[in-house]
Amino acid sequence: MDIKRKFLIKEAKDYVIMVFALFLCAFGFAAFIIPEGVVTGGVAGISTIIYFASGKAVNIAVPNYAINVLLLVIAYRTVGRQFVLRTIFGATIFSMFLGFLTPMFPHPIVNQQSFMNVIIGAILCGTGLGTTFAHNGSSGGTDVIAAMVNKHSNVSFGRMMLYCDLCIITSSYLLFHQLDKIVFGYVFLVINSFVSDFVINNRFQGRQFLIVSEKWQDIANAINNEANRGCTLLHGTGWYTKQDVKILMVVCRKYESITVQRIIKAIDPNAFISIASTSGVFGKGFDKMKIRLHKYKPKLSDETTTVQKMDNAQQNDNHGVGEEQK
Numbered sequence: 001m002d003i004k005r006k007f008l009i010k011e012a013k014d015y016v017i018m019v020f021a022l023f024l025c026a027f028g029f030a031a032f033i034i035p036e037g038v039v040t041g042g043v044a045g046i047s048t049i050i051y052f053a054s055g056k057a058v059n060i061a062v063p064n065y066a067i068n069v070l071l072l073v074i075a076y077r078t079v080g081r082q083f084v085l086r087t088i089f090g091a092t093i094f095s096m097f098l099g100f101l102t103p104m105f106p107h108p109i110v111n112q113q114s115f116m117n118v119i120i121g122a123i124l125c126g127t128g129l130g131t132t133f134a135h136n137g138s139s140g141g142t143d144v145i146a147a148m149v150n151k152h153s154n155v156s157f158g159r160m161m162l163y164c165d166l167c168i169i170t171s172s173y174l175l176f177h178q179l180d181k182i183v184f185g186y187v188f189l190v191i192n193s194f195v196s197d198f199v200i201n202n203r204f205q206g207r208q209f210l211i212v213s214e215k216w217q218d219i220a221n222a223i224n225n226e227a228n229r230g231c232t233l234l235h236g237t238g239w240y241t242k243q244d245v246k247i248l249m250v251v252c253r254k255y256e257s258i259t260v261q262r263i264i265k266a267i268d269p270n271a272f273i274s275i276a277s278t279s280g281v282f283g284k285g286f287d288k289m290k291i292r293l294h295k296y297k298p299k300l301s302d303e304t305t306t307v308q309k310m311d312n313a314q315q316n317d318n319h320g321v322g323e324e325q326k
Helices: 003-036 042-053 061-079 081-104 114-134 142-152 157-171 179-204 216-226 254-267 302-325
Strands: 206-212 232-237 244-253 272-278
Touching (some): 003 042, 003 081, 003 114, 042 061, 042 157, 157 179, 206 216, 206 254, 244 254
Antiparallel strands (some): 206 244, 232 244
């Protein structure tokens, strides 16, 4: 299977998962949140305010889609063409599901249990939203703003959404004049942010393997070929046996760790394995570091500075000799 075909299959898989995730998010919002009259923040929250302010005459999907398009026009240069296309897809699918499902649930599914409806709705929305973002998609709204900030900093996706949505929820008091609706909106916001962060971090969390085995060459080759992950060979000494041993260090995604364990067990069931969770893995094949250096320059020792000056002088001399020969 060539690289292009693998890429197309991965893209198709992402889009299929995004559709199911967006349906889950729209269902949680339409069946549990809107019937309670709770404003959740973001574009969906603004659309909810417009929906109730118009006496439910305006389909909630219309302002939701229109505002998303406006935000995408503003954010196009920052988030890039691919993210914009995926967000247009996500916003379109989410708006369609939302417009279709909202009239089907005029009343909450769980009667006279407003707090329970908010919790269930927040879990469903957070799961759908986190899954969508984990597969490089977006439903639009404050996702776009969160993606813009997350692209250049280490502010988490859910936390950025939390900051963006606080003002919208608070402003809904001007329409409903009910403090309990504001409290429910805050509860939804916290749970939704926590669940979406959990889903995203769970997908991208890393695992570090330290493997000691006499069949280390076979294990390393299998991990390279079957798991598509690199291995680093470390040299150690067994204190009890006083013999040299080879240690394989492998770093992979959490969801890839099962594959690595199966490979090790199939080749050497008696291998000694240590598995550790990593809070962040940066570099080729993983995430990019999102720390701005500003104008930071590392302080070099006098010896390092002298070596650099000598190298630069030698390069200039070689360049001068080349010019004279010409």
